[in-house]
Amino acid sequence: xxxxxxxxxxxxxxxxxxxxxxxxxxxxxxxxxxxxxxxxxxxxxxxxxxxxxxxxxxxxxxxxxxxxxxxxxxxxxxxxxxxxxxxxxxxxxxxxxxxxxxxx
Numbered sequence: 001x002x003x004x005x006x007x008x009x010x011x012x013x014x015x016x017x018x019x020x021x022x023x024x025x026x027x028x029x030x031x032x033x034x035x036x037x038x039x040x041x042x043x044x045x046x047x048x049x050x051x052x053x054x055x056x057x058x059x060x061x062x063x064x065x066x067x068x069x070x071x072x073x074x075x076x077x078x079x080x081x082x083x084x085x086x087x088x089x090x091x092x093x094x095x096x097x098x099x100x101x102x103x104x
Contacts, residue, residue, distance in 0.1 A: 019049055026058040030096040046091045
């Protein structure tokens with residue numbers, strides 16, 4: 001499946017096994033690493049993989065575990081999901097404008 005997958009989408013993109021292991025590592029890092037490490041890993045996954053929808057899972061887990069109602073965010077509890085959504089839109093916008101980055 002690895003070589004077929006690379007030929008089908010053309011070029012170097014992470015395989016489904018890489019994506020699944022990255023998602024598992026990010027979910028693992030939610031429980032055992034500080035939030036900054038998890039956020040950095042999520043952002044790197046956003047940069048490396050095409051259409052990385054699986055990054056919302058660890059962000060949602062982070063919000064469930066650590067979020068509180070914060071007056072600075074007007075009582076909004078899902079701050080990490082919101083930040084990842086903004087990062088997702090920004091990174092996908094930038095990736096479409098980079099000449100050498102081809103999406104499948």
